[in-house]
Amino acid sequence: MAQYDVICIGGGHASWPVAATLQKQGLQTLLIANDRLGGTCTSWGCDPKILLDAPFEIMAEAARYRDIGLEGNLKLNWEALQAYNRKVIAPLPGMLQNMIEQSGAQIVFGSARLTSPHTVLVNGKEHHAKKIVIATGRRAATLNIPGAEYIRNSSDFLYTEHFPERIVFIGAGIISLEFASMAVRMAREVVIITNGNTILPQYYDRYSRKLLAQLEAEGVKFHFDQTLSSVVKRDEEYLVKTQSGLEIKTDYVLGASGRIPNVEGLGLEEAGVIFSQRGIPTDEQFRTNVPHIYASGDIRDTSIPRLTPTAFFEAGCIVQHILGEAMPMTYPAVPNVVFTIPRIAQVGISQKEAKNSDAYRSVDIDYGKQMLFQTRNEKEAEVAVVLNKEGYLVGADIYGDFSGELINFLTLVINLKLTARDLRGMIFAFPTHSFGAVKFALENLLRQE
């Protein structure tokens, strides 16, 4: 039986950095992946999503200059965009494979199963390891209703050859809303059906409401508090039915009703690893209840956002722990962005928490209207900041196109505990969002000395 110091199960960003880094440090590592290297992010998530989103964002931006300089309408050729998507994304797993192999780590493609606390079976061969990292990620939840086989998931959508004329999204969460922001600029009819009574409840309610109003104004139809009962195929179209009697004809049904952990068939019972349908719980060192078995990334049962940067962070912590180095006991502030058009971003203490506690002060900064020349005419752009009693920034929310970049800057201000004096001592490029929207305002709000 082959012997390893560490076996990492899963080819995503919560896993491969552990195998590659530890191998470079002189340990013998094996990476087992049953799909493309880079996992969900590289082939089925962030990367193709943001590639496809870019021209839609440009279209939305261009529309803001209609009647004030720009003439004519931009038209998107989805087939050409898809060809570009495949061309750019397809080589990425191979590039990653070369990089991992250069570290000296072994890679085996196949589905891994633990047969004991120290052994992993793949392709009929057993391998022994002193330590094991489980990073098998999540997959789209499926609905148990008649016609569920007609419901496509996010991976299908990201590579769909021809954009449907009519599309129904099941769920009003991050995935549905990001894709609906594209769909409303392509399809004739975009409908969102959800069992909830709102969109994005985990974000600042003011911004969720603004986004809802924006999408409705663009033509997206929302149906709240609906329980799906069936999807029926009739010739070339589908009939989506709910328990309350709603019936919608469509060309494409996309299910995005949450993501569930890949815990089945992994042999967790044989290895004695505790898990549930929420995932695998760990301690602060990312160890499961079996101390030499770690869990990393989306597979974890945690309240920390399940994102690519948190997957990388956790992989880095596991490396440090295995090498016996000091590792952070807590997460830094975790920024996250919903890539709708416009974006919504959040980091640190939420507005809900801030508004319900005397420990915080929150301030809305309506910078879009004041800085039209800097925000490319985006009147709706806003920032809301949360300050603690000492005057340090501890949270922020952003609504607007540039949220992704601005939230990173605000995360830096939070993590480094910057004061007004720190910001005044720095020169920022101008005219920019970070200067006009944030530096300027924060200099008056942050702790002064």
Ligand SMILES: Cc1cc2nc3c(=O)[nH]c(=O)nc-3n(C[C@H](O)[C@H](O)[C@H](O)COP(=O)(O)OP(=O)(O)OC[C@H]3O[C@@H](n4cnc5c(N)ncnc54)[C@H](O)[C@@H]3O)c2cc1C
């Ligand atoms: C549509 C979409 C868009 C997203 N957009 C963003 C975004 O903009 N920003 C962001 O930060 N995050 C985004 N995410 C989330 C991000 O992709 C995940 O948080 C990240 O990929 C988690 O990494 P991971 O390694 O834990 O899991 P994964 O990337 O899912 O990797 C796990 C891998 O393990 C494999 N596996 C499962 N079981 C086994 C087994 N038994 N043996 C071997 N291999 C196995 C799986 O096939 C998979 O390849 C998005 C996700 C989706 C679905």
Ligand SMILES: NC(=O)c1ccc[n+]([C@@H]2O[C@H](COP(=O)([O-])OP(=O)(O)OC[C@H]3O[C@@H](n4cnc5c(N)ncnc54)[C@H](O)[C@@H]3O)[C@@H](O)[C@H]2O)c1
């Ligand atoms: N920008 C990003 O960072 C990003 C982007 C996409 C995906 N992701 C990852 O994917 C996850 C989001 O996935 P998601 O959008 O599928 O889940 P979600 O939890 O964000 O939303 C699920 C939605 O489906 C609804 N729903 C649940 N069951 C339903 C049912 N039976 N019928 C109708 N509606 C139902 C919920 O009310 C909710 O509106 C994130 O947590 C993250 O891990 C991140």
